[in-house]
Structures are given as structure tokens and as C-alpha cells.
Amino acid sequence: MAAETGWSLNPQLAKDTTPVGDLALCRVVAMNAAGFPWLILVPRRDGAVEISDLGDEAHRLMDEIVAVGAGLKSVVRCDKLNVGAIGNVVPQLHVHVIARRFDDPLWPKPIWGVPLAPADAAEFAGFVAAVRSRLGL
């Protein structure tokens, strides 16, 4: 099982996101994309690339995916959660949890790989604060 010692957030993820806070296993960060409430869970385990690298802690990852999804649904309108562990560009294991709406600009297409404009800064800050509060972070 990978250790927390030595872990740090991948520089590309750090550049692209805003910190929300730390759960027991994962750092939660937010992507700023207008119209798409988008959180990313990053297990603080050095060298983890695939979910299997977490060993027994994969269950905790699942618990945190569910908790973050519930938190997201409670602060924004959401018709469907999109959950994905892709990692083709940033190899450090991370899981996207995105709130999708039937009337969002890309529905029903997946969001990954599509260039997106950032949201209004105040609106995004409000979203991050609401998620932080809801998750107790």
C-alpha cells in the first residue's frame, strides 16, 4: 500500500485547481469551469497511479467519492454525477466528480478533454466555500 509520506499534489493539478480541503484519504480540489461544478479527489498516497495501488484503502476512496458526490449535489443543481479516474494526462491518481445537468452546454457528452471557460471568480469562490462548509473542511 502506498504511503502518505512523500506525497505532494501533482504540479499540473495544483496549477489547474483550487484547494478545498483534506478528507481522511484524499485532498479535494475544485476545477474552475463555467457551468460545471467540478471536484477532484486526490488520494494522498505517494506514487499511486491506478486505484489498485491503494490496496485496502480503495474502499475509503469509494466512501469519499460518495461523500463528495453527496456534498456536491447538496450545493448545486445536479441531474447526474459523472465520476471518472482517467489519468492519461496527469498520472497521479485522481478522481473527477462532476455535477451534470440536463441543460448544461455539453449534455449528454462527457466533459473531459473539452476546452472550457472559467466561471466568474466570485461565483467560483462561493462554490468552493459552500463545498468546504458542506464537507466540514
Next chain:
Amino acid sequence: MAAETGWSLNPQLAKDTTPVGDLALCRVVAMNAAGFPWLILVPRRDGAVEISDLGDEAHRLMDEIVAVGAGLKSVVRCDKLNVGAIGNVVPQLHVHVIARRFDDPLWPKPIWGVPLAPADAAEFAGFVAAVRSRLGL
């Protein structure tokens, strides 16, 4: 928690895939897309749409995602697994587990939403048989 009674594979998933077999929680089916070894796990729980609908069985889903990913990696060349629960088109809860390669035709883009040609029929049948054998199905 959702029940197995009343569950049946969504007709669109049934049309688009080939059965591989049943694990304790999920039916495993294979998508036929040339160059992309692609399995889908469908929890046999009536009405499940989001992972949270599984309740405590979300841990079992995670175990089966890891097991199917390991099985996939053992039968094909794979540089990165792509795992996703999207469900924007087919609402029945299902999880994609796809073997990606650095030299596949779409790398590093995600595969979802891209029209793909089917593989050679014999090659696909061989893939399904190999996965079935490896997963003990």
C-alpha cells in the same frame, strides 16, 4: 439499498455489448471497439443510477472494478486504465473499465463519446473468452 429482484440489463447496454459473465455484484459485458479493450460493470441492483444507490455495496463495486482492471491488464497490453461512471446516455448505473495504451489512436484523449469502429469479430471473441477465463466466469 437496491435489490437484485427486478433488475435486468438496460436494453441499450444489451444491444451495444457482449456478455462476459456475472461477478457477485456486477454483470460484466464487453464493448466491441477496435483497438480499445473495454469492459463495463453493471451492478445487478434494480433502479441503481448513482454509486450512492448501492449503499454498503459500493465497496463491493470498488472490489470488482479493481478485479476487472487487473483481469484486463493481464490479457491485453495496457499502459493506463480509464475508469468512469458517467451514465448521461444510459441511466442504469454502469462503470467503464478501459485499457488504454500510449500508442492507441485516441491517446491521451478520453474515449467516451467518440464514434469507434468494431474490432475484427474473431479478435473480439478471443478477447471476451480470455477475460472470461481470467475472471473465472
